[in-house]
Amino acid sequence: MLKNFKIYGSVLMLSIVHFTIKAQEKVIVAKGNPIITDKYTADPAAYVYGDSVYLYTGHDVAPKPKNTYEMHEWLCYSSADMVTWKEHKSPLNVKDFAWAKDDAWASQVIERDGKFYWYVAITHGTIHGKSIGVAVADNPRGPFKDAIGKALITNDMTTDVKISWDDIDPTVIIDDDGQAYLFWGNQQCYYAKLKKNMIELDGPIQKVNLPEFTEAPWVHKRKGWYYLSYASQFPEKIVYAMSKNINGPWEYKGILNEIAGNSNTNHQSIIDFKGKSYFVYHNGAINNDGGSFRRSVCIDYLNYNSDGTMKRVVMTSEGVKKAK
Ligand code: FUB
Numbered sequence: 001m002l003k004n005f006k007i008y009g010s011v012l013m014l015s016i017v018h019f020t021i022k023a024q025e026k027v028i029v030a031k032g033n034p035i036i037t038d039k040y041t042a043d044p045a046a047y048v049y050g051d052s053v054y055l056y057t058g059h060d061v062a063p064k065p066k067n068t069y070e071m072h073e074w075l076c077y078s079s080a081d082m083v084t085w086k087e088h089k090s091p092l093n094v095k096d097f098a099w100a101k102d103d104a105w106a107s108q109v110i111e112r113d114g115k116f117y118w119y120v121a122i123t124h125g126t127i128h129g130k131s132i133g134v135a136v137a138d139n140p141r142g143p144f145k146d147a148i149g150k151a152l153i154t155n156d157m158t159t160d161v162k163i164s165w166d167d168i169d170p171t172v173i174i175d176d177d178g179q180a181y182l183f184w185g186n187q188q189c190y191y192a193k194l195k196k197n198m199i200e201l202d203g204p205i206q207k208v209n210l211p212e213f214t215e216a217p218w219v220h221k222r223k224g225w226y227y228l229s230y231a232s233q234f235p236e237k238i239v240y241a242m243s244k245n246i247n248g249p250w251e252y253k254g255i256l257n258e259i260a261g262n263s264n265t266n267h268q269s270i271i272d273f274k275g276k277s278y279f280v281y282h283n284g285a286i287n288n289d290g291g292s293f294r295r296s297v298c299i300d301y302l303n304y305n306s307d308g309t310m311k312r313v314v315m316t317s318e319g320v321k322k323a324k
Contacts, residue, residue: 026087028077032319034286034296035085041075042295043106043169043216043267046280047140052078053273054140055085055280055297056109056118062293069293071104074120076141081322082273082299091142094122097133099150101125106169106216106267109140110198112180116140117147117198119182121168129155129164132184134199147199153184158205161188169267172198173219173246181246183208186215189230210241211252216267219246225308227270229256235264238281240310257281257313264292270302274323277302279313 028036040060047054055077062070073093077085094104097120105121116137124131132153135144153167160166163186170184172194180194182201189210193202208217208228216231216238228250229240238257241250256279260266263284271278279302286296299320303311 025089028085028087030083030085030299030319032317033298033300033315034283034290035299035319036077036087036297037286039075040286040290040294041297042071042265042282044269044280044282044297045106045108045171046269046271046278047109047111048271048273049111049140052080053082053271054078054109056107057297058104058106059090060294064289064294067293069103069105072102074104074107074118078141081324082278082320083322088141091137092118092120092135092144096135096144097122097146097151099125100131100133103130105130108171108218108269110172110174110180111140112174112196112198114138115198116142116144117172118144119152119170119172121170121184122151124151124154127151127154127156130166130168130186131155132167132170132182136199152182152199152201153205158188158190160207161186163187166190169216171218173221175221175246181219183217183219183228185213185217187213189213189217189228206247208248208250210250212239216265218269220270222272222304223308227310229268229270231266231268235259235261236266238266238268238313242308253309255312256310257315260284260315262291263295265295276320276323277304278320281313281315283315285317 041057043058045056076088101123103123107120118135131151134147136147137144183191189208195202212232214231232239260283268281282295284291
C-alpha cells in the first residue's frame, strides 16, 4: 500500500512538474515588431542551438515615469521559425549571484561541451561598479546557477576608463580552433581569452580601439571574416568593424543600424538561421509607454554584400516571416 502510494505520489509529482513547466511555456505568435508585447524585453542575445533559436533578454520593469533602468531578471524564449516563440520560465535572476547587488543588464549565452554558459553584466555587491558574472546550466532553458561563486570581471580590473560601468555587455565567441574570447565594455572595448572551462581568463585583458565606441559589442564570424558590431555615440546607432584576425586590426565599416528614435539604446545580436541572417535588437516602440527604459525586442533581416560587408538594416514594423 505504502509502495503504491509512493509510485502514485511520484507520478502525481511528475504530472504536477510537467503541468507547471507546460504552464510556464506561454506561446507567443509575433505580429511583426516588437515581437513580444506582454512585457518589456531588452538587450537581446539570440543563440542558435539545434533546430531552434534561443532568445535571452533582459526584462525592463521600470514603471512610468521612472527614467532609469530597473532590471532584476533575465528571460528566455525559443522558436523554431522566428515567429512563434515559447516563453520559458525565467532561468536566471540577480539573486542567483550571491555576491551581486542588482541590475540584470546585457548578457549572452554560449554552449561548450554540452554546458550552457550565460555571461551577464550585473552590479557588484562589494566591489564598486558593474561586473561580469557567469552562470551555467545543462540545458539552454536552464535552470542556471552561478558558475564561479564570484565575478569573472570586476571594475577594479579595468582602470583605463574612469567610470564604474565600463565592465558591461559581455559577448563570447568560440573560434574554429576552440579558443574562446570574451569581449565587453562601455566607452572602451576590452577582450580576453577564456580557458576551456569558460569560467577563467586565459591571459591579460586587452583593448580594442574602435571609433566612438559606446557599448554592446557583438562578435560573430562568417566566411573567414570576424565582425565586431557595437553601439556608437548616444543616442546609439549600431556600427561595425571587420577583421581577418580576431586580434585585429579592425577596419571600421560604418553604420549598420540607425538610431531607433524611440530608445536611446539599440543593443543588437546577429545570427544565421535556416539560410537567412537576422539582426535582433531592441527599440521603444511597444506602445505609448515604451521608450529608453521600457524597451522591446525586434527582429529584422540582415543582408551581406558580396565582399562580406553588411548592408544597412532596415527596421520594420512588419518584422520577419516564418523561417523554413
Ligand atoms: O540594459 C541596460 C544597458 O542598456 C545595457 O547593458 C546596454 O547595452 C544598454 O542596452
